[in-house]
Structures are given as structure tokens and as C-alpha cells.
Amino acid sequence: MVNMRPTLLSSCAQAATAKEASFRIDREVDLVRATRVIALDAGAERLIREVAEQTWSDARFLLIDPDAPAAGEGEHGADLVLKDHRGERTHLSAQLEGADSVVMVATSSKDAAPVRTIGEAAMLRGIMTAGIVFGENEDVRDVVLAQRPYARVLLISREDDDLAEVLTALRA
Amino acid sequence: MLKPAINDLLTQTGPGTPMGDVFRRSWQPALLASELPEDGCPPVRVKLLSERLLAVRDSAGNYGLIDEFCAHRGVSLWFGRNEEEPGLRCPYHGWKFSVTGQCIEVPSEPEDSNFCEKVTLTRYPLVKVGDVLWTYMGPPELEPPAPEWEFALVPAEQTFTSKRWQESNWLQAMEGGIDSSHVSWLHSGGLKSDPLFKGTKGNEYNMKDMKPHFEVAESDGGLFIGARRNAEPGTYYWRITPWVLPAFTMVPPRGDHPVHGHFWVPIDEENCWAFTFDYHPVRPLTREERLAMMEGHGVHNEYEAPDSFRPKANKDNDYLIDRDAQKRGEMFSGVKGIAIQDSSLQESMGPIVDRSKERLVSTDTGIIKARQKLRKAAEAMRDSGETPPGVAPEHQRVRSAAIVLPVENDFLPATREVLTVREGVAQASV
Numbered sequence: 001m002v003n004m005r006p007t008l009l010s011s012c013a014q015a016a017t018a019k020e021a022s023f024r025i026d027r028e029v030d031l032v033r034a035t036r037v038i039a040l041d042a043g044a045e046r047l048i049r050e051v052a053e054q055t056w057s058d059a060r061f062l063l064i065d066p067d068a069p070a071a072g073e074g075e076h077g078a079d080l081v082l083k084d085h086r087g088e089r090t091h092l093s094a095q096l097e098g099a100d101s102v103v104m105v106a107t108s109s110k111d112a113a114p115v116r117t118i119g120e121a122a123m124l125r126g127i128m129t130a131g132i133v134f135g136e137n138e139d140v141r142d143v144v145l146a147q148r149p150y151a152r153v154l155l156i157s158r159e160d161d162d163l164a165e166v167l168t169a170l171r172a
Numbered sequence: 173m174l175k176p177a178i179n180d181l182l183t184q185t186g187p188g189t190p191m192g193d194v195f196r197r198s199w200q201p202a203l204l205a206s207e208l209p210e211d212g213c214p215p216v217r218v219k220l221l222s223e224r225l226l227a228v229r230d231s232a233g234n235y236g237l238i239d240e241f242c243a244h245r246g247v248s249l250w251f252g253r254n255e256e257e258p259g260l261r262c263p264y265h266g267w268k269f270s271v272t273g274q275c276i277e278v279p280s281e282p283e284d285s286n287f288c289e290k291v292t293l294t295r296y297p298l299v300k301v302g303d304v305l306w307t308y309m310g311p312p313e314l315e316p317p318a319p320e321w322e323f324a325l326v327p328a329e330q331t332f333t334s335k336r337w338q339e340s341n342w343l344q345a346m347e348g349g350i351d352s353s354h355v356s357w358l359h360s361g362g363l364k365s366d367p368l369f370k371g372t373k374g375n376e377y378n379m380k381d382m383k384p385h386f387e388v389a390e391s392d393g394g395l396f397i398g399a400r401r402n403a404e405p406g407t408y409y410w411r412i413t414p415w416v417l418p419a420f421t422m423v424p425p426r427g428d429h430p431v432h433g434h435f436w437v438p439i440d441e442e443n444c445w446a447f448t449f450d451y452h453p454v455r456p457l458t459r460e461e462r463l464a465m466m467e468g469h470g471v472h473n474e475y476e477a478p479d480s481f482r483p484k485a486n487k488d489n490d491y492l493i494d495r496d497a498q499k500r501g502e503m504f505s506g507v508k509g510i511a512i513q514d515s516s517l518q519e520s521m522g523p524i525v526d527r528s529k530e531r532l533v534s535t536d537t538g539i540i541k542a543r544q545k546l547r548k549a550a551e552a553m554r555d556s557g558e559t560p561p562g563v564a565p566e567h568q569r570v571r572s573a574a575i576v577l578p579v580e581n582d583f584l585p586a587t588r589e590v591l592t593v594r595e596g597v598a599q600a601s602v
Contacts, residue, residue: 007488011487011488011490012487012488012490012491012516012519012520013487013488013490015520016339016487016519016520016521016522016523017522017523018442018522018523018524020522021522021523021524021526024522024526024529029173029528029529029531031531101534128533128534130534130537136389136584137582137585141582144582145580145582148385148400148579151385152385152386152534152535153385153386153387153388153534153535153537154385154386154387154388155387155388155389155537155541156387156388156389156390156584157390158390159390159544161544162541162544165540165541165544166537166540166541168173169173169174169532169536169540169543170173170532170533170534170540171173171531171532
């Protein structure tokens, strides 16, 4: 026998209608996710340069600087010299100040070495880490393996617009 | 976060809508075969993709899905007489229609009149594959081969399907099917006690690691979403969920329990059917398993009344929420059963949730990616007539899997074989 209950104003039957949905508080969502997008290789650099041209709330697009001197150890472990997509040098530690999430982008396994430094730096600071790897199978195997301990989510992608799609959905 | 225009594109499925057209390009479950149990049985009202239809099995055993309303004066043919000489006769003025929608008799016309030949009702094919009657509502010239989902092709004693009316748009229901991150919370109670889940090694891995990592990979038909947990040293426990466009999802298996999954079929924009199947690829379901499914265990549900597909726990009774059980942690939300735990929350969003107000996180990447693929499929079909993923039979030959792999293995290359239907081979499951 179904346990019938009186339908009250706060009961599900009343509360879940389309009419009641129209009374949801309609306040602008002001959440902005401070996101640092780091390209791990040349292919990824090309992708993030394109995405960086779009309008973002608080997304910064960063590249590994192969010519930079070693950054050494900081208060939070190993650091890394990066450059932003305009070529300005910066440090990983500085970029992680106030960041909510880090997205590592790769298109091959050639330059997987910095993953550990980035992943550990984010982990030490309690920053959510995600990875987007463009390509499949052997071409990207090592970079997937390198990211796996750190990335809470890894997207193995076939489509170039995935980075912009994910950043938009996350309000970066 | 999704822009309102994209939300509309994905949630509107009536005639002439891009997303509705995606559904119309593949075979969809229309009703359970048991709803038309014998030749000449009463017809059944079916609403699909915002069209009111009538499922008919005539006295010669032919199936058809026709416009519910008589071409003459618009009365519902549900009141019709399914006659011994095959055909459905409108009880108002006696017009008679075959299951093809063709009018075959207009009694008021002269005997040698051919007027009835000019009268047809909209008609869609209806075929029985497994426990389900399937329909194809797209252009006749593009009708694909019959469905090849494994649960529908295994022998009858190996499979069981139920259906449940969900009072929400199809998309928020389907998104629950690929949202692996809610399982450790909302459904945590069922792993210990449900007869269709309990007692497996995989459950121990589940409960020991409540913060899984996720990997999302594309397939030709949609996505594979892998949830990864620590297992023994040097290994990960992977639970892999396939999604095939537009609305097929499978749950990763547990031990030798039957494998389950869903189709989320729009009734209209504020309601959908959850067709829920359970099957075992290589053995008959046991009497106890079948009974448990009929009693609403696993991913099935109890019903409000014997002939109803509305769940017993529904929004009229606040889903029979048990606040004491919630407090004890016996049922995380206080709502009993996997299916109703999901539907209670998905219906609470309102009939069509406003996705522009969401605050998604990285672990929602599977949902983000699925929405993108749906949008692209709808746009590509609308703009260039491209066949959407999921229509090709090879896209339908997928399985879920639950498997322990060495940490150095990528989940997709290592599991590609077990994620594909292999006749006579059991599911990959721990």
C-alpha cells in the first residue's frame, strides 16, 4: 500500500513543477574559476594560443619555456619557469597563487617531464588538476601515465575544440 | 554551464527539432513487448518524442505504431475494436485501419468506393527485438538495420527489461547515467544490501576509495567514461561506462551479477521513459535474480499499481523518504532503491533544468563532453544531413566493464576487447 501523504506547499509534487521552477532565484552566477592552462608541448601550445584569443573570466594560458634556467626549490617544493602566451616569463609558483584549477594540455608524450612538477605543486596547494590529452594510444601513452597520479580527471580527446568547451563549462 | 540556446537545442525533442531528429534517426524503445501480449489484444497509448501514438498488435500478429487519433473526427483509436479480420475499427463511425495506418473501410461510403485508399494515418514501424518493441520515427528511406544491442539479442531466459516513467526531461535523466561521480555518495547504501549488487570484490574497492579519478575517452558511438580507484598495490580498479548517442548508457558490472543499463527516451519535453535492462551474456538469469528485478531491486523499481509504470515512490509521496534511514546512513538520501534515488533528485531539478545556472567541476567532464557531442550531432544533421553516431550497428555492440589493471595500463587500449560484445564470452567484471 502506497504511503499517501498530504501534498503541502513544500512537498515534491508541488515543488518540482515547471511553474515553481520559474520562482528559482534568478541571480547572476558570479562564480569564476581561476584556471591555469599549461601547454606541455608544441602542439598543445598551438591549441592554447588559439583558445587564449577568446574572452575568459580568469583563465591564464601558459607555456613551458625550454630555454629558461632551472627555477629551483621554493617554499612549496620544486618550481618551474613558464611563459605566458604573449612570451612574458613567469613562475609556476606565482601562477598558482589564487588558482582554483590547473589544466595540463598535451598532444604527444615528448615533453611529459614537467608534469610531475606541475602536478605536485598543484597537489601541495590543494588545487584541482585536470588533463586534456589530444591523440590516442601509443602517441600519448607516456603523457597520460605521467598525468594520471595528479589529474582528478583526464580527457582523451579527438577534437580540437574540447579545451574551449571544457573551460567554458567550468566558467574559467 | 550551458547557454540557454544550447540547453533548448538539447532538451527539445518534438517534431522538427534538431535533437528530436537525432532520436528519429535510430530505433528507439517504444514499449515493452509484454504490453501487447497476444494477437488481437487491446491497443496501447504511446507518447514518444511529443507525438501521441497507438501501438497495435492485430489479430494476425502484425505490429504497428499509428497516429492515436482517427482520421475522420479525431477521436482516440484507443477505444477501437481490434477485430478478428485484422484491423482496428474506430467505434465512433466504424472507420477501420490496418497496422500500416492505411484506412481499409469507411462504412458510410458506397461499397465500391475507393475513398478509404486515400486515407492514411501517420505510421511508424514497430518491431519486436528481445523484450522490447522498437520503433523508427525517421525518414523511411533512411531506416537503419534492426537494433543490435546485446541485451535484446541474447536468449529470452538471459534478459529482463522494465520501464519507468520519469517526470523530467530526458537529458537530466541521461546525464545521471554517465555521472559516475555521484555513485559513491547517493548509491553507497545499496552496494552492501541489494541482492543484485552485493558480495563482490569490486564493491570493496568502491567503498575503500570514495574519491575516484576519472578518464573520459571518445568512441565512435559516443564515450567511454572510466572511474579509477586504487586496488591492490600496483593496480587500479576501473569501472567503465559506455554512452552511445543519443540515450543509451550501461552500468559497469559487479561480479557475476547480471549487467544493467538504460535507454532514456523522451515522452515529451517534461517526461521520459527509463527503459532498464538486466542481462547476462552467457547464462540464464536465476529465478532469484529475475524475482529480485521484478520486485524492484537493482536498478529496477516498485510500481504505484500493477498496470502502472509510475514508481510507487514518486513526487506525490515525497518518494517515501525515510529521514531515520538517512540519519543512520543506511540509505544516503533516505530514499530507497537506485532508480528512485536518481529520479527523486533529477525530478527535483524541475522538468527542464536551467543549465545556465550550473557550477560544474572538473569531474563533470563526461557530462560536458556528452553535451558537446549531442550538440554537434544535432547541428551536423540539421546543417548537412549527417547520420548521427549510434545509428550504425557496430556502435551498438558495446559493453561496460569492471576490471583490475596494472597502473601502467591505459584504460581504453587495455580494455577495448572487453568493451565490445563477444558472443559466448562473459562480461569483464570483478
